[in-house]
Amino acid sequence: MKSFFKTLALALLTMVVFAAPGFAGDTIKIGCGGVISGDLAPYGISALRGAEIAVEDLNAKGGILGKKIELLVGDDVCKPEVAVNMATKLVSDGAQMIVGHVCSGATIAANKIYKDAGLIVISSASTNDDLTLKGEHPNFFRTISYDGAQADLMTSFVKNNLKVKTVAMIHDKGDYGKGQMELARQYFEKLGGIEVVLFEGITTGAVDYSAIVQKIKRSKAELTMFGGYHSDASKVVGLLKKKRVKTIFFGADGIIGDNFVNLAGKYSDGVYATGPNDTSSNPLYQEISAKHQKKYGEAAGTFTHNGYACVQALAAAAEKAGSLDYDKMRAAMFEIKVDSPLGPIGFDKNGDVIGAGFSVYQVQNGKYTQVN
Amino acid sequence: MRLFKIILGVAVVGILGFFGIKEIIADPVYFLELFLGGLTRGSIYALIALGYTMVYGIIQLINFAHGEIYMIGAMTALIVASVLGLWGWNSAVIVILAIVFAIVYSCAYGFTVEKIAYKPLRTAPRLSALISAIGMSLFLQNYVMLAQTSEFMPFESLIPDFKFWEPVAHIITAVEMTIIVTTIIVMILLGMLIKFTKIGKAMRATAQDKIMASLVGINVNRVISTTFVVGSATAAIGGVLIACHVGQVNFFIGFLAGLKAFIAAVLGGIGSVPGAVLGSLVLGISESMFTGYFWSEYEDVFAFSILVIILIFRPSGILGKDETSKV
Numbered sequence: 001m002k003s004f005f006k007t008l009a010l011a012l013l014t015m016v017v018f019a020a021p022g023f024a025g026d027t028i029k030i031g032c033g034g035v036i037s038g039d040l041a042p043y044g045i046s047a048l049r050g051a052e053i054a055v056e057d058l059n060a061k062g063g064i065l066g067k068k069i070e071l072l073v074g075d076d077v078c079k080p081e082v083a084v085n086m087a088t089k090l091v092s093d094g095a096q097m098i099v100g101h102v103c104s105g106a107t108i109a110a111n112k113i114y115k116d117a118g119l120i121v122i123s124s125a126s127t128n129d130d131l132t133l134k135g136e137h138p139n140f141f142r143t144i145s146y147d148g149a150q151a152d153l154m155t156s157f158v159k160n161n162l163k164v165k166t167v168a169m170i171h172d173k174g175d176y177g178k179g180q181m182e183l184a185r186q187y188f189e190k191l192g193g194i195e196v197v198l199f200e201g202i203t204t205g206a207v208d209y210s211a212i213v214q215k216i217k218r219s220k221a222e223l224t225m226f227g228g229y230h231s232d233a234s235k236v237v238g239l240l241k242k243k244r245v246k247t248i249f250f251g252a253d254g255i256i257g258d259n260f261v262n263l264a265g266k267y268s269d270g271v272y273a274t275g276p277n278d279t280s281s282n283p284l285y286q287e288i289s290a291k292h293q294k295k296y297g298e299a300a301g302t303f304t305h306n307g308y309a310c311v312q313a314l315a316a317a318a319e320k321a322g323s324l325d326y327d328k329m330r331a332a333m334f335e336i337k338v339d340s341p342l343g344p345i346g347f348d349k350n351g352d353v354i355g356a357g358f359s360v361y362q363v364q365n366g367k368y369t370q371v372n
Numbered sequence: 373m374r375l376f377k378i379i380l381g382v383a384v385v386g387i388l389g390f391f392g393i394k395e396i397i398a399d400p401v402y403f404l405e406l407f408l409g410g411l412t413r414g415s416i417y418a419l420i421a422l423g424y425t426m427v428y429g430i431i432q433l434i435n436f437a438h439g440e441i442y443m444i445g446a447m448t449a450l451i452v453a454s455v456l457g458l459w460g461w462n463s464a465v466i467v468i469l470a471i472v473f474a475i476v477y478s479c480a481y482g483f484t485v486e487k488i489a490y491k492p493l494r495t496a497p498r499l500s501a502l503i504s505a506i507g508m509s510l511f512l513q514n515y516v517m518l519a520q521t522s523e524f525m526p527f528e529s530l531i532p533d534f535k536f537w538e539p540v541a542h543i544i545t546a547v548e549m550t551i552i553v554t555t556i557i558v559m560i561l562l563g564m565l566i567k568f569t570k571i572g573k574a575m576r577a578t579a580q581d582k583i584m585a586s587l588v589g590i591n592v593n594r595v596i597s598t599t600f601v602v603g604s605a606t607a608a609i610g611g612v613l614i615a616c617h618v619g620q621v622n623f624f625i626g627f628l629a630g631l632k633a634f635i636a637a638v639l640g641g642i643g644s645v646p647g648a649v650l651g652s653l654v655l656g657i658s659e660s661m662f663t664g665y666f667w668s669e670y671e672d673v674f675a676f677s678i679l680v681i682i683l684i685f686r687p688s689g690i691l692g693k694d695e696t697s698k699v
Contacts, residue, residue, distance in 0.1 A: 039622055041522050173669060201669040207416060207614060207629050210409035210548070211663035211671075217542075218402050218664075231524040231620065238619045242533075244542040263526045263620050 027070040031095030034102035035078040044102045046301020047124040051099050054311035064318045080109035087113035099310045104128030105175035115139050118326040124306035132350040141351040143309040147180050150358045155187040157360050168198035168221035172228030181227035197221050213239045223248040230255045234264035241267045257302045268363045277359050285341040309340035406664040412548040414656025415555035418649045419610030420633035423603025425648035429579045430599050436505040439630015440512035441478050445608030446615040449474040467530045474608045482604025517623040524622045527615040551613045641692020
């Protein structure tokens with residue numbers, strides 16, 4: 001008899017423990033995953049802070065469906081294997097919607113967990129095509145344009161505006177960088193008239209990139225296209241200039257932002273890069289920048305405004321659906337129109353953003369300036 | 373087995389030699405560029421590998437925290453250079469002070485790491501000291517990350533682009549030349565230290581037999597400390613030079629550089645000083661050639677393949693003594 005009570009007590013205890021997330025009904029929990037430590041931290045922190053500001057604003061207006069919003073934060077250090085663990089933790093902590101992640105590789109890995117848990121995921125920074133175009137991630141949305149849109153712009157700008165004939169393509173072997181360059185190569189083939197003379201990957205954080213720089217020089221490419229992040233890009237661009245290689249350097253949104261210009265210093269002048277449209281004239285955009293400055297004491301980062309838009313979109317979808325039920329939420333995501341800091345945005349059938357696109361920028365006098 | 377080795381060796385050398393000669397004749401300048409680039413990289417590896425090999429020679433410990441000492445050297449130089457730059461000091465003075473500070477700080481760290489993490493484990497099994505070394509490496513990385521920042525920081529090259537160097541700058545930059553020359557000078561000084569000074573003699577004696585050395589009146593602890601300090605100093609010089617070359621530093625640069633230098637030391641025969649230098653140059657130049665003539669994607673794969681091939685032929689490294697040892 002005694003042991004029966006023991007078993008009963010244990011069973012009750014177990015039930016209470018497992019039931020706990022189900023009872024957490026006072027607030028709506030939004031999980032926010034991304035890279036917030038390590039050398040890519042500026043990207044993740046900028047997205048996270050955007051979400052934090054949005055949550056504050058929404059809570060001031062009464063939250064979602066009359067409930068206050070709570071943000072659960074997770075750090076994936078941009079590694080798929082860490083992202084999976086982190087996603088599992090967010091889900092078990094009771095996250096009901098997800099904002100994130102930042103690095104495409106991490107998002108792809110983590111989304112398997114979110115999909116199984118029936119959560120809507122919206123990312124402010126993951127641009128890998130497969131996330132939306134493959135159809136494997138029906139729960140995934142994003143407030144940033146996908147790589148294909150960017151590759152299209154990059155290649156047509158190279159052909160029509162810069163009028164070069166030969167291109168060297170260098171990537172960092174990662175999901176983001178390599179994916180982007182392979183895509184750009186497909187678009188180059190579609191366009192025709194441009195020869196890809198070199199297509200190589202480099203090791204992130206290697207001691208020296210002299211050999212690859214000499215190789216670019218030998219290929220006599222008029223333009224070097226780089227897929228990867230700002231630290232490797234700035235090393236390569238510095239060595240290209242130091243070795244007197246005459247080639248135009250062209251990157252993507254991985255090198256947009258002041259981080260790249262600071263690191264590459266005087267060598268950054270004349271570098272082209274594609275990045276999200278300049279929406280800084282939008283009043284909401286300016287309001288968020290001001291709030292960011294006040295709250296964190298520094299200027300808003302690369303993905304702050306996209307992060308803000310993510311939370312806005314989730315809130316709008318939840319209000320429209322009237323509940324947090326997965327099917328209703330998902331249906332609502334396709335219908336909503338959000339007045340975001342990026343302008344009025346919506347989502348297409350793949351989950352990609354409508355209304356926010358890319359532009360071409362060039363570093364002039366130490367600042368990225370729009371050129372198209 | 374012997375026949376297999378010979379066939380493998382002839383095949384590898386034959387294939388490489390055939391392609392090599394064809395490519396060199398086709399474009400000799402490109403070959404020279406790659407060779408000098410590889411020499412630069414090898415020099416940096418050598419400056420770090422010296423610390424690994426000297427420490428191993430004396431106490432048979434793989435000092436995995438050594439890469440971090442190199443990183444601390446670069447960091448210190450960055451901090452000193454930016455502070456002095458703000459005060460508007462002359463750039464020549466900044467260079468010298470930055471290098472001096474980097475060396476002093478790295479030596480202090482190397483010395484302290486030995487005292488804290490390795491000395492108490494002197495008589496413990498070798499695996500304990502190895503774990504302690506890995507722990508120290510993680511600690512130093514995270515310490516610098518928390519004390520400084522996790523982001524990359526720009527490192528203004530302390531070595532200017534000399535005007536007179538302009539005609540050859542497209543083949544080898546002034547910074548690369550400085551790296552090679554400095555490394556040669558450091559090697560000569562180190563060789564003289566080991567060969568001709570009293571402490572060098574003591575180091576060699578300790579490396580041969582610690583107990584016997586202490587019996588004849590050598591202060592073994594002091595010799596070990598000196599070894600760490602000397603190794604740290606060369607690593608610090610390497611750190612400052614590479615930061616000038618690539619133009620940025622962060623807390624993690626020591627990891628890959630340290631790993632490559634460790635491979636170089638093993639390649640050359642760990643415990644042997646000329647071996648470490650030779651191994652570093654072989655590794656640096658072959659990496660550069662491989663990237664230049666084949667695919668840079670597989671640069672690291674190639675580096676490790678070289679290690680495997682050389683260890684098949686000479687298990688104790690190119691210049692290593694024939695004795696079995698474990699990491």
